[in-house]
Amino acid sequence: MRVTVIGAGYVGTVTGACMAYFGHAVTVVDTDVAKVAKLSKGETPIYEPYLPELLRDANARGGIDFRCDLSDAIAESDVIFIAVGTPPQASGAGGGHSTGPMPRRRKIRLRIVAWRIR
Numbered sequence: 118m119r120v121t122v123i124g125a126g127y128v129g130t131v132t133g134a135c136m137a138y139f140g141h142a143v144t145v146v147d148t149d150v151a152k153v154a155k156l157s158k159g160e161t162p163i164y165e166p167y168l169p170e171l172l173r174d175a176n177a178r179g180g181i182d183f184r185c186d187l188s189d190a191i192a193e194s195d196v197i198f199i200a201v202g203t204p205p206q207a208s209g210a211g212g213g214h215s216t217g218p219m220p221r222r223r224k225i226r227l228r229i230v231a232w233r234i235r
């Protein structure tokens with residue numbers, strides 16, 4: 118399958134690497150240009166044990182690429198994972214609240230053009 122993961126953070130990069138390791142063709146999209154540039158060079162901006170090795174093997178299997186442009190990745194994919202950050206709640210508790218200015222700034226505009234089950 119062709120898989121798109123939106124967000125190249127801890128969750129998105131690891132999810133993308135695992136999916137590619139299992140043979141899926143993966144594109145990971147992030148708005149952070151510097152992060153995408155690093156990951157494209159095989160460098161990991163986050164620390165996760167064995168992630169560099171996993172990315173190297175993933176690339177040799179299903180293939181994984183990193184980009185900033187969402188539109189092509191969406192059009193080409195069978196499955197889309199959204200793994201962007203969520204802000205903490207006002208109480209300071211962990212992420213999950215979906216209202217307020219942060220989520221609006223981070224809005225992802227997805228246009229569903231087809232419903233595919235293969």
Ligand SMILES: NC(=O)c1ccc[n+]([C@@H]2O[C@H](COP(=O)([O-])OP(=O)(O)OC[C@H]3O[C@@H](n4cnc5c(N)ncnc54)[C@H](O)[C@@H]3O)[C@@H](O)[C@H]2O)c1
Nearest residue numbers: 124125126127128129146147148149200201202203212223
């Ligand atoms: N890290 C964990 O252990 C963990 C555990 C459970 C749930 N989660 C949840 O998973 C989600 C991701 O967590 P994380 O730790 O990977 O966060 P993160 O901050 O490491 O990564 C989020 C990434 O999303 C990117 N991003 C933000 N808005 C974007 C947009 N509009 N388009 C493309 N990219 C965008 C950011 O640049 C960043 O690289 C959060 O909702 C978090 O609450 C995380």
